[in-house]
Every structure is written in structure tokens, then in C-alpha cells.
Amino acid sequence: MGKYIFAILGFSLWVGGLLAQEPISPLPLKPTYNPALAALGQRLFFDPILSKDKTVSCASCHDPAKGGADGRERSEGVGKVLGGMNAPSVFNAGFNFSQFWNGRAASLEEQALGPIQNPVEMNLALSEMIRRLEGEPSYQEAFVQTFNPGPLTPQKVALALAEFERALVTSNSRFDRYLRKEIALSEKEQKGYRLFKGLGCVSCHNGRLVGGNSYQKIGVVNPYPWFQGQADLYALTQKESDKNRFKVPSLRMSADTAPYFSSGEIGTLEAAIAAMGYYNLGVTLDQDQIENLVAFIKSLKGETPAILEAQ
Ligand code: HEC
Ligand code: HEC
Numbered sequence: 555m556g557k558y559i560f561a562i563l564g565f566s567l568w569v570g571g572l573l574a575q576e577p578i579s580p581l582p583l584k585p586t587y588n589p590a591l592a593a594l595g596q597r598l599f600f601d602p603i604l605s606k607d608k609t610v611s612c613a614s615c616h617d618p619a620k621g622g623a624d625g626r627e628r629s630e631g632v633g634k635v636l637g638g639m640n641a642p643s644v645f646n647a648g649f650n651f652s653q654f655w656n657g658r659a660a661s662l663e664e665q666a667l668g669p670i671q672n673p674v675e676m677n678l679a680l681s682e683m684i685r686r687l688e689g690e691p692s693y694q695e696a697f698v699q700t701f702n703p704g705p706l707t708p709q710k711v712a713l714a715l716a717e718f719e720r721a722l723v724t725s726n727s728r729f730d731r732y733l734r735k736e737i738a739l740s741e742k743e744q745k746g747y748r749l750f751k752g753l754g755c756v757s758c759h760n761g762r763l764v765g766g767n768s769y770q771k772i773g774v775v776n777p778y779p780w781f782q783g784q785a786d787l788y789a790l791t792q793k794e795s796d797k798n799r800f801k802v803p804s805l806r807m808s809a810d811t812a813p814y815f816s817s818g819e820i821g822t823l824e825a826a827i828a829a830m831g832y833y834n835l836g837v838t839l840d841q842d843q844i845e846n847l848v849a850f851i852k853s854l855k856g857e858t859p860a861i862l863e864a865q
Pocket of ligand 1: 599604611612614616630631637639640641642643644647652654662665666667669675676719785
């Protein structure tokens, strides 16, 4: 009999332990990356030489001072051409389970050469990119030092850019410090976190990115307008059920990345939260709830990555 009681007690403690586990986990305090490779990637990331008319760099649309995004509804590429989608933050992108709003690139390496060739972004042929980089002795030297002697290839450019992005981790946010039991949250942040869990936001926005690990629809409860030409899963699969289905964005930097949603059509964090409540959970949030959720989302923002401090 005693044996059973202990078994049941043990089992309940185990379940209790699982339940007590937080649905959000902290970002690593120190990102792991190869410093020489990341430094080369950093130079490339900020260099407009990678665009056709030498006016646009990766940082034009992923500006560290703008939360790793560009503050625009839709991005502006070379020749001031508008793209179709809102630029997501590059901060913490290395932890996304796939890249782009519809996950069409599996890794940062696979993603990196896309914007360089994209006609509405940097519009540069890879052969021309290589010619330009080979024409700069300091790049020649940096590539040889980083990769050993050998031809300068697009793949090496992709590896360097991806390594720099892996260094862009915003560690040590107030929320992470709370998770590590170093500080207490303010009352508003606490209320916001409780709402975030209680309302069900956390069913889609969870893990260390508070998103970035599943594909979900916008318009689960109340239908959300769909338009042709957006980068949803439908663009890849042509399946009706994939319309308005996106990789759930990370909320880690959302405090700084207005406007919101893949369309960029929502101007403020307050409005994005209200829209999420209405379209995805079927609730009309009041002003107080929205303010608390804003405070919680702001607590997710971490520190400037060390690699940028050194700049
Ligand atoms: C003209 C603006 C623009 C430029 C220049 C640009 N990007 Fe982007 N970036 C975007 C947009 C818009 C998206 C989302 C596109 C989509 O999902 O279809 C994006 C998506 C990304 C993503 C995926 C993030 C995520 O959460 O899925 C990464 C990583 C990224 N860009 C890195 C880069 C790198 C590296 C460069 C330079 C080689 C670059 N970008 C140049 C606008 C730009
Ligand atoms: C059913 C899954 C799901 C639920 C539940 C959900 N979200 Fe979202 N959330 C998404 C998806 C998908 C997007 C991207 C929509 C788009 O880009 O069109 C998103 C986008 C957002 C954005 C904008 C981020 C950006 O960078 O553009 C915020 C902020 C947000 N959600 C907060 C919340 C809050 C707060 C709740 C709870 C009230 C919530 N979400 C509930 C799936 C969900």
C-alpha cells in the first residue's frame, strides 16, 4: 500500500514540476559564435556595396537602432522600390525554427543571399557581388584570414552574414532576469504576464523567442482579411487553409519594431495586441489589460548585443 502512495506522490510531484515550468525560457547570457567570422559578417551587413546602386545595406532594413527592423510598413529597396512585406527584426533570428514570414529558408545561411539578389531589395547578381568584393583588397584579405586561402564565394558571404546574426542576441531582459529569479517584475508586468498566459497568447508565443517556433494563422476566431501576394504559407503550398498562416513572430523586440504584422498595417503595439485578442482569441481587451500586456512585452526586450557595443 505504502508503495502505491509513494508512487502516486512521486507522480504528482513530477506533474507538479512540469506544470510549474514556465512556457517562456531565457535567452542565453552569452551567444556562441566565431568572433572573426562574425566580424567579417558585421562589415558585410553594414556595407551598401552589396546592393546594385550601392545605396542599400542589410542594415537599411534591419537597423539595430530600430529594433533590428526599419520602422516602415513595407521595406524600401534600391531605387526606393517598395517590397511586399514588413521587415522582421534580425535580433535573435538565429533562434527562429525557420526564416522569413512563411519559413521558406531553413537557416540564416540559406536566407542571407536572398535579399542581395531580390529585385525589390538589393538587386545584385551574386557574380557581380563577388567581383566587387574581390576588387577591394581589404575584403580579399579578410576573407583569406577568416577562411584560409581560396576563392571568394557567395557561400562564404552567407556564412559570415549568418555568423554575425547569431551574435545579435538580446540577453538579460527584465523578464529573463525574473525567470532566473534575480528580480521581481513590476505589478503591471506581472499582470501582463498573467494575462498573456491566461488569455492564451502563450499557446502561440512561447519558448525562448516568445514565438518563432510554429506556424499559426491570424484570424483563428474572427476572420482576418487576406490579400494576394503576401508571404504566407499559402504562397508556398497554394492550400486554402494556409492563407494568412505565418511563422509566429518573436515578441522579444516588439517594443521597438512598430509597425506590426507581416503587412505592417498595424501602427502601434497597443493596436497589435488588441487585434490579436480580437482575431485570434475572440476577446475584446480593455485599456487596462492592453497596458499590462504592453508592460509585459516591454520587459522581454534585452540588452544590446556585445558585438554592436564594440562597433
Ligand atoms: C529592402 C529591405 C531589406 C534588405 C535590404 C534586407 N532585408 Fe532582410 N528582410 C526584409 C523583409 C521585408 C523580410 C521579410 C520578407 C519575407 O518574409 O518574405 C526580411 C527577412 C529577413 C530575415 C528573416 C527574419 C525572420 O524573422 O524570419 C533575416 C534573417 C534577414 N531578413 C536578414 C537580412 C540580411 C542578412 C540582409 C542583407 C544581406 C537583409 N536581410 C537585407 C527586408 C530587407
Ligand atoms: C493562434 C496563435 C496566436 C495567438 C493565440 C496570439 N498570437 Fe500574436 N501573432 C500570431 C501570428 C501568426 C502573428 C503574425 C500575424 C501577421 O503577421 O499577420 C502574431 C503577431 C503578433 C504581434 C506582432 C508582432 C510583430 O512583430 O509584428 C504581437 C505584438 C502579438 N502577436 C501579440 C499577441 C498577444 C498579446 C496575444 C494574446 C492577446 C497574441 N499575440 C495571441 C499568432 C498568435
